[in-house]
Amino acid sequence: MKVRILSVVGSMFLLTVCSKGNQSNAAPPAAEPGAPPAPAAAPAATSSAAGGTVTGKIKFTGTAPRNPTIDMSDEAACKAKYPTAPTEENVVAGPANALANVFVYVKSGVPASYTAPAPGANPVIDQNGCRYHPHVFGIRVGQTLQIKNSDGILHNIKATGKANRPFNVSEPTTMTMPAPRPFSAPEVMVKLECNVHGWMNAYVGVRPDPFYAVSGPDGSFSISGLPPGTYTIEAWHEKFGTQTATVTIAGTESKTQNFTFAAH
Amino acid sequence: MTHVAHAKPGAHGGGDAHHAPMSFWQKYIFSTDHKIIGIQFLFVSLFFLLVGGLLAMQIRWQLGFPGKPMPGGSILPQTMAPGGVILPEYYIQLVTMHGTFMVFFAIMPLLVGVYANFLIPLKIGAHDMAFPRINMWSFWLALLAGLIMFAGFFVPDGAPRAGWTMYAPLSARPDLSGVGVAQKLWSVSIVVLGLSSVMGSVNYITTVINHRAPGMTWFRIPLSVWALFITAILGVLALPVLQGAAIMLLFDQSLGTHFFDPVAGGQALLWQHLFWFFGHPEVYILILPAMGMVSEIIANGSRKPIFGYHSMVFAIIGIAFLGWIVWGHHMFMSGMNPTLGSTFMVSTLLIAVPSAIKVFNWMGTMWRGNLRFHVPMLNAVGFVSMFTIGGLSGIFMAATPVDIPLHDTQFIVAHIHYVLFGGSLFALFGAITFWYPKMFGRMMSEPLGKVHFWLTFITYNMTFFPMHIIGMGGQMRRIYDPTIYDFLKPQQPLNVFISYSAFALFAVQLLFAFNFLWSLKFGKKAPQNPWDDNGLEWSLPNPAPHGNWEKTPNVYRGPYEFSSPEAEARGTDFLPQSLKLPTDHDPLPAPLPATH
């Protein structure tokens, strides 16, 4: 019993600590789904002065496949939250073929000597309107994930990670999971899914360093605070796969690196 | 338990009699005396009975008031019931562990662990079990198994979540059940328990065959011992099968084997076949001893010989035999070949025959009797009437077409509780009261016992009878919230009613617990033969000394010679088995066994 009590107390503590984080990245359903989570921003604030920045836009060629509409008639609570029938978020395209929800991270090149600044506030994933918000996001190794249910109906959230311990827990009512889930090993990507609502899925990239970002609705991303060096940067998309590029950073310069996926 | 201290250390032939006087530890903790071991089993399994009951209360809360915070539930860890609201995964842990504890760690040890140990040597005139030390180990292993199972609540992800039947692949794959450690604990615990109960059964069988007092011929053996003997045989043959299955399950969970995982060519139904091949004999392990002890009590309470002793014995054997060829009736809906279903249906229906024989013979025993309604008798009669309902409701599910709408609904829940609670537990209330003086040298309070019986009888029926109806209404087993189904909404009031009755039923049991504990110290001292019974055990002081008899008793007649002319001649209505009348000849001791 002691173990559990402790974990409960611990989670209480975390809850209070993370309350700030919540505001910054608990996105409402209508808002842009791919809002970059706090940790991506946090290091940028602290160490952008010392270090270079990689920014870019992500586009795709061809026509994006249609996102299937979701029939939520089983869940009135969710259905009510949408004026028109909602769709899945497999490919979220912005104006001029901009591609959102792409996870961009530094795959290799970060010097072993590099010491990452302490992770910022823990990210929160919200189950709202029978969809996950955010749909794609990053988390630092050692951070825990706050799981929130704003629907008040049963969701279960199942993480099928390889490097990270899989979990499968449920929230029957409007609540925040008392025990936040830790991520202990780098892994791109861990899939999150709800088995009660087959269409619900989200992806989380677990990284040891703060050098990752998620492209916004306009397809743009920015990774900052990179020490000088040559990096392999990878862009991951759930439908279009991955693309890599090599970027060399000298001093505090700011490089631009765009990615273009082919919609097939 | 302090009263067993009267056991005379020097007593002849008993387990450890030769190094007397014994320390407290030898006498009560690491005792090899079958009576002490029985009492140890009694206390442990009553504890697990309480645990199982508490789990049941939480189940009933959730079913009656889905999603409402449970009173006092807030003390539960957040991972089970945040703010007292039971989580679906915790609910499944509840149903799983309620079944597991009640079947494996409450009813089974109460019937077999307690009364096979306590009664067999006393009733057949043996000084102790054949293998006292193995007997001691069987208790300690059972306790260990129970603790391993109990630990499941305190490991990450909580207790097992696959139902007490542990259907694979749900039980075999952590990614599907959402629980890792505790599933393994379940398997380990069952393997240990199997070991314990095989040790016990080896003891019981050997003792009954080899250690009967002179004159205790097979057809003078009391029915309780007959039932326990047959039960032991079932145990020896059934438990190892479950052990084998549990080991395969454990390997699936930990070594990456694929016995029950279709992904790699395993077979999901294999688990069900193995489990129920054990599981149905197990059902009879859970009822036969109860039948045996009820036979004793009814004969005693009616002051009449048991009606049709021989057919009672053959009915026990018949039930035990049929128990091996009916396991498929748990799998009518499982996708098993329907033709097999037909055969299993017939064999299952036939079990009604020996069961009917027993019920009618009990009635025949009471017919034109001189019924004394002491507490054991009340509970025994309660057993007969409730077991009848349980047996009859079984026929609905044995008839395969009717089973289709009833299978895996609350109807089966009602059925199993009419057999295990209305059956086994009523028998146990009777048995505990009946042999309490033999165990502790004091009587349990008669008035309290009667109040407890009547209140239990009423609240019990209020709790479980309506389950038949909501089962017919189609409410599936093990669902967390019936109210999300339109066809179940109308009967929710009945669920609420059941829940209230269940809480009352639980409260009434505290009365029994009080009576049991209070009488240990303050119960009135028991006369040597408080129930005017014929059994050999009553020829001993209460409680019986270590090693039982100074000199092995001779047996002159069957166990149920109530109201016989000889008895009348003595101005009583009973005739102890070991009482030598002038007309009796001493039985010859059988020749010593040829070793080779």
Next chain:
Amino acid sequence: MHWWLPPGASTFAAPIEHLFVAILILTGIAFVIVEVGLAAFVIRYRARPGRKALYTHGSTRAEVIWTAIPAVTMVVLGIVSNHYWVMIKDKRSVPPNAYHIGVHAKQFEWQVTYPGKDGKLGTDDDFTIRNQLHVPVDQPVAVELSSEDVIHSFWVPQFRLKQDAVPGMHIVAWFQATVPGEYELGCAELCGMGHYKMRARVFVQTVDEFNAWMTQQAAGGTE
């Protein structure tokens, strides 16, 4: 508050209900005999001063009677039940003109695959819908059950049809709906934490409605 089986809506309802009533009567008789008998004995033979118990070890005739009667009844019951059992569950009993629909169970949803225009499963005009089972009325329907992960059980109370879906097995269960309307499909075998949420809606439609719906779906309504 209803006190009986849910109103039947398939051809199985009638025979099962008849059998149910028959067993209810049989067991009812046994129940009355035993319980009334017990009550009578309890009152009539209770201990009173001067009362003497009858010393008897039993009566073979009586025992033969109450052995034979249940035995015969049970055998008869078995034979009758088996007739319906074969009709409902036997593989050979699936009507040849049955309309085949695929139902794939997975934690915690029912994926229903319709044969599309050509009326055949396994062709590329099949389409799959989550948690919605549409069937035509008065037309034998064969449900081809399969499971993704664990054992589930296909259970529609009004159809009196229950059949487990077992991973690694392909099981066909058939029924013929008789009353148009909306029903519920639940999972009757514990399949995990979302077991109780594994609910699909069943629509029994007239043939025209069904065809209309089918063409509209095939044209790619949803999915």
Next chain:
Amino acid sequence: MTHATQTLDQMRPPFPAETGSGVYSKKLGMWVFLASDVMFFTALIGSYIILRFGMSTPWAKPGAVLNVPLTGVNTFLLICSSVAMVKAYAAIADGKKYFLRKVPGKTLQDGGLKFWLLVTILCGAAFVSIQVVEYIKLIGEGFTPAGYREGSLLAEHAAADPIKYGLGVAGMYGSTFFTMTGFHGFHVTCGVISMLYLYFTKVLPEKYSPQDYAGIEIIGLYWHFVDLVWIILFTIVYLI
């Protein structure tokens, strides 16, 4: 038959005179235990049969994965140990407690209980050791309870010749093989340990006599049973 009384004295109660079976309790107990062990192996072997013949693709060819000759030798060892057990039993039955003794007119020396039981123990121990070696070899080659390990030698062979190596059934093959042989090995180990115990506590101190050698008889029963089970396992797992 005085020795029977002595046997009885070892276990309480000394009386009543045992009615019924005519088999003394320890022996009867062992028979009952063996009955339960039969059920245990029935569960394992039964599952094996059901699984093997439920497979859609054929089982691996005999000898493709397993080293049949080596195990054949092993089987022979176990049978020898059974024979030695019979000799030990016969020896003590006519009072030959000694190790070896020269018999006039015979070239061979005559072995007593101490000799034959030691042979039994050694054969049993050898059996277990060889089985351990076999396991290590197999796992090294990539044959695990979960099937053929990725990228192992065996996996390559299997990919090359899926029929011979039963690629489709590798998982089941590993599961059943290791479970059944493993538990038999466990039984043998228990037997060897208890025989060693008897050897040092009863046999060397010469506690047994023609009047009482229950211990030998009982462990003998167990040993023959374990041997029998192995012959079945060897046939269905290695040869078929």
